Amino acid sequence: MKILLYSMNFTPELVGIGKYSGEMAQWLHAKGHDVRVIASPPFFPNWAVFEGHSAWAYRKTDWNGITIWRAPTWVPARPRALARLAHLFSFMVSSLPLLFAQIRWKPDVVFVVEPPLFCAPSALLFSRVLGIKSWLHIQDYEVDAAFGMGLVRGARVRRFALSIERWLLRRFNRVSTISAAMLDKARDKGIDETRLVLLPNWVDVRSIFPQPAGASDADGTTGYRNMLGIPADEVVVLYAGSLGAKQGIELLADAAHRLVAAAHIHFVFCGNGPSREPLKAACANLPRVHFIDLQPAERLNELLGMADIHVLPQRADAADLVMPSKLAGMLASGKAVIVTAHAGTELSNVVSGRGMVVAPGDADALADAIAQLAVSRPQREAMGAAARSFAETELDRNAILQRLDRELTRCVAEPLAVPAPTGSRP
Incomplete structure (x- = not known):
């Protein structure tokens, strides 16, 4: 299967979305899938572009057999509300040429990670042009969070932003998110049950395991x-x-x-x-x-x-x-x-x-x-x-990613049809 992962955050970021997107790509590649990635230069959590990467240039690299395209992205030193929005918007704009350059490759599915939701419209358009499947994976409900935390204000602005979000979400072939409560919120936004997937953030239980708090290293230190x-x-x-x-x-x-x-x-x-x-x-x-x-x-x-x-x-x-x-x-x-x-x-x-x-x-x-x-x-x-x-x-990594693999296979095998919008729950 050809999988285009459209994820602003990606390895070598050690925490947050970048960590999980990187592990997912690596796991799917190891299972024999052809994975390509569109991402920003790594910057999180310091909000500074990592050494060896550029905020202002396009870069193409190979990581363990996975091709990664990096789109130039403005990274604010102080990610306040407007600066954060400009940051997300800059990635959306700069990544468009990279996205549509994949038309010749023609992936089977474009897998978009939110945030940023800004990338959803272009991913949907890309999938319609090629006649392929679209998948949105929600790590954060950034619209709700922005208003809930007071980063963005205004009742009319909120209603407009939420209506746009609902319109976008209902048009993906699959929508996944990381917890049962967040899945309920997706239902409230009118997404049909048959297109919802629970995909929690995982842990490699073979690499992370209990040990005494004062356990000694091999050299006798603690x-x-x-x-x-x-x-x-x-x-x-x-x-x-x-x-x-x-x-x-x-x-x-x-x-x-x-x-x-x-x-x-x-x-x-x-x-x-x-x-x-x-x-x-x-x-x-x-x-x-x-x-x-x-x-x-x-x-x-x-x-x-x-x-x-x-x-x-x-x-x-x-x-x-x-x-x-x-x-x-x-x-x-x-x-x-x-x-x-x-x-x-x-x-x-x-x-x-x-x-x-x-x-x-x-x-x-x-x-x-x-x-x-x-x-x-x-x-x-x-x-x-x-x-x-x-x-x-x-939360076992292999079990969760095997579920993702099965759902991706099922999604790609389904007859292509534009998801029909459904009404919100009262």
Whole structure:
């Protein structure tokens, strides 16, 4: 099968959409599919183009047998609302020539990853011109999130943007997304049940697996703990991932301040992004708060295994519009997880029984939950075992990508017909 993956974010980005798009392309290629990719230069989560790549030039490269075309893309240093929109729009415009250059190749399916939704119209047009199938994979409901988080305002603008989004979504042959709640939202937008696919962000449970928090490396050291000067018998609270607006990262500094007297608790923040410097400033006078950059993929298991407790803050206004991709690795590591989410949200439902859930924005509740787990190894171990079991049964990479492979085959084999729009649920 010829698959054209149209994904702004792509490897070598270590976190977020780029990580998953890269792993998906690699897996499908290994299964014998002919995969080509249209992407931007890598920039996430630092919001700076990676060394060796250009923001202003078209590039064609080969990555393990996969051809990647990079479209020049403007990357703002401060991704505020208008700057972010201009950033997404720049990729859409610059990638158009690359997209329509694939007409001679004629893929069997064009697989578009949202964000950015800006690329959906051109992908649909491309699929109609060639008479091929179209697939939209939603990692974030960026329209809902932009208005929900106050990045874009105005009732009329919102109604117009949502109506355009619904019109586009209903015209793809398949629409997939990463959680049950996000799938429900797709139904609410009028997408027919027969065209919906659940495709959660996965984890390689053979590469990420439980290990003691103070486990020694082959040379007798204790890895990251040794590097950071953290004794093996003290408790590490770890956040590992991008540091951006949707995470509500400032809550971690508030919790660390409340636990400053707990001499056995260390906070480790591993990540990069726009919120890193404000977070460092907020923690400047705290003695047991440590910062490290994003780590290479080959050390991810060691990094996650350093933790006794994983923390995952999320803003309430982003609930069920996004699903944190970093959660899968946390669960697979077999350690207790604390998330901030309202009851009934997808994030709450996944973590309940496998960790602790506290209200978004409640620093006291988060600090109390950390303090409770820090003194109860049996509770941490029980939650970690339940988390690992869930990862093995629900989030295994091979199982999820095999499902994708089957659905792609089924989609391509169906008679070609323009999806008929259906009404929204009341």
